[in-house]
Amino acid sequence: MDQRAKMPVSLPSANPTVSYWQDPPDAIADHRSTPDLPSSADTVIIGSGITGAAVAWNLLQSTNPGSIVMLEARQACSGATGRNGGHTKAASYRTFTHHVSTLGLAAAKQIARLELANILSVHAFARDHSIDCDLNPCQTIDVIYDPAQWDEAVASVCAMRDAFPSGEPEGQYELYSAEEVKERFHVHDGVYQGREEKVQGGVGYFAGSLSAYRFGVGVLRLCLGRGLNLQTGTPATVLEKKVDDGGGMWWEAKTPRGVIRAKRVVLATNGYTAAVWPRLQGVVVPLRGQVTVQRPGSRMPRRGCLPRTYSFIYDKGYEYMVPRPEGSRFAGDIVMGGGLVRAPDDGLLEFGTTDDAAVNDGISEYLKETAPRYFGPDWGEDDPEGRVRSEWTGIMGFSPDGFPLVGKVRGEEGLWASCSFQGHGMVLCWMCAKALVEMMEDRDGEQIIEWFPDAFRIAEERLALRFQGRLDAIPKTREPSAAERQMTSCVANSVWQ
Template sequence: MDERARIPVSLPRDNPTQSYWQDPPDAIADLRTTDVLPESADVVIIGSGITGAAVAWHLLQNEPDDAAPGAGVERRTTKRIVMLEARQACSGATGRNGGHTKAASYRSFSEHSTSLGTPAAVKIAQLELANIQAVHAFAQAHNIDCDLNPCDTIDIIYDKNHWDRAQKAVAEMREAMPEGDPAAQYTFHTPAEVRERFHCHDNHYEGNLERVYGGISYFAGSLSGYKLGIGVLKLCLAKGLNLQTSTPAVALRRTQPAEPNSPWTVETPRGTITAKQVALATNGYTAHLVPRLQGVIVPFRGQITAQRPGSAMPHSGCLRTTYSFIYEKGYEYMVPRPAGSRFAGDIIMGGGLLRLPDDGLLEYGTTDDTSLNETVSAYLRETTPRYFGPDWGEDDPARRVRKEWTGIMGQSADDRPLVGEMPGEEGLWLSCSFQGHGMVLCWMCAKALVDMMEGRDGDELEGWIPDAFMITEERLSRRFLGRSL
């Protein structure tokens, strides 16, 4: 893993695989608000996914609303915010993920409790649920058409150790949290219930039987991360955001290196832009701009398929819950497309990393989302009939797989985001490294980052953002050993 972590991190690559969600691209995919790159700004945000969009939104909340149409009054803008995107708008992990707003906090609670203390573990679990609720509420309040589907999820457990640990972790959460805390609300299901209610069966993989030990259901949901990100960007554009797509940031430097508090200069192929503050929303690509983060935030590649539902699938594939399938060394996640959405009933299936040789070692350290891993492709294609057995039926005449694509995520040594100001680099802010868990972390981490950028980092912020997410020298010194389950 040391060798993979040392591979120099690149910029996002040209001509990536096209995700299911980006077909076709939105009208603002190639937008440049101004033909010429501004020479300066108050804040430069690098990255246009959900983190960058959320940072922009929270920065703009103190801005005046647009003047009424026809009023003859120009928009009043006090903050000059420029967003740089290397490729199309929202073309990174946000526009390429499976759309799962699912915390699964019980899966990490015991480890967090042991390593950070129970109060910190509680705070992380509560934050994850709060993030889901905030994203859902925002999309509803602003009428963002993102196929939002708040619903329960079910984890199908195919390993006894995982089953035993899950029951223990949920008991620990209920003991540690206030009675009735929604972050600790889980329901356990017997193997018979898993078959009857969720249509899943024992799994046969490479000649081995992985039998169902039970299921765990809880609140989650799904949406199109691409449509959500684009929707937030459009709200920000209406408030004065300057978006510059196909404008990669290739380097960062102090404008006056001898002065620690001098502005930052961001170099791009189209010229330079200076700003007092720079916010990196670059996730797995961050070390390209901050060499100190090489091996601290390690990119890794994930792969997803969109599959047409089998002929016997209940509700024509529009299942009532989302799914995860958890086995000894890994898991897959599955998002059924809800009724009323484009391609309703399609099955979005991602994962398979730990079914690869060496637990997917070669998928770490890469930023190549221009191609597929054919071994993962073959594996993911076969997951649906294996998990659903007789409830799958015959494949659609148009073929099982509608689309396949890859995306790049960011992983830290301790499996937690890095949020805050880079030590010793005043004005350089990060909210990055979400371990493939960004849809339940990005929004609230961005909110916390803006609070810190604007000096609101007192007791109120400390009451809900975990200290374990903050960037520290100690965290920057940790060695990356690989991804934990």
């Protein structure tokens, strides 16, 4: 993994795989607000995904936002936002007890609250601004096949119920036995490479889905109406700090179309961050993810328009599944992503790569068989036009400690970042962008401290950590802390233990 983290990060590929969500591209995909690149701006935002769009939107709420120019290497919203599965799903219980052990109960609760608030805020923004993005708030079910992870899930749900009493939404999880999961959610025991994988149980809670691409371009369109200057096809190849004889400081972003100066620059570049700011090499490590869209089998209920989203969790890995809702284009399609650890060496070669112009053939074969394997006889016959409608890849960003990097880049006046979302951007980006703008606008006081986790802030000690991979795939061999043992004591009397 050390060698993968050291691989020089490149700019986005010129000819990426075609994302289902971007076919066809939106009308603003190749938008340039002005024919020529402006020579200067008050703020330059690098990246036009949901983070860049949310930063621009929050800045534009100021009475005097100044001039804002957004640089995008390819088409608008063509990176991870336009390539993910559209799953607005926190799954906070899967990290809660670990956060309690490493950060303390108060911080663990703060992270869980932020994740849910992010989902609710994105949903509300789409509704309030009439963004047509197939928004579908719904329940979700995590089907768990690994006995150890099932035990851990039960303990975590119990801990969250204790930590968020009196009906607080963050603690509202339902536990289902293996029999209930198979009866209610159409899933079955399966076999992978000759090894039986049995359903252990399930966890249900609130989530949702949307077209993140259409949401992202919807936010960009609102920003354009308020004065944002968007320059697509304009990669920032070099970022340099300049100081004049009088001590004045500014940044220069060099592009193939010229140089633009700005007092402040925002890196909204996620997995590509080290390509623009090489000092973050090994701190924000790219990871290529893969997604398929499959036409539903003949026996899938409601022509595949299932009323909830799914995740399928097994030893060291998982897949997520988002059924396209009724009324959407290709309603009933099954969006299935994941499969990383089913590749050789648990997907090691996907770390460090920014090549979304290709797919991993082994993951392709695995994902193609995934939905029929999980749904068994409830899948039925494949669609006459074929099972897989579309397949593509996208680049995520991961940090050594598993948290986003948000705030001022250490030692660099005027350089800000919000990146490294661990493949979890749809429940982190929006609120992180809001926090970043609060910091940029000198409102980093008690109000933000109440809701924004310190663990997400850029800090020197975080930049020195060694990258070990995707932390949710690393087996946990430590003994539980005293805080965890106290919080999960109710499990001993639980019918699920």
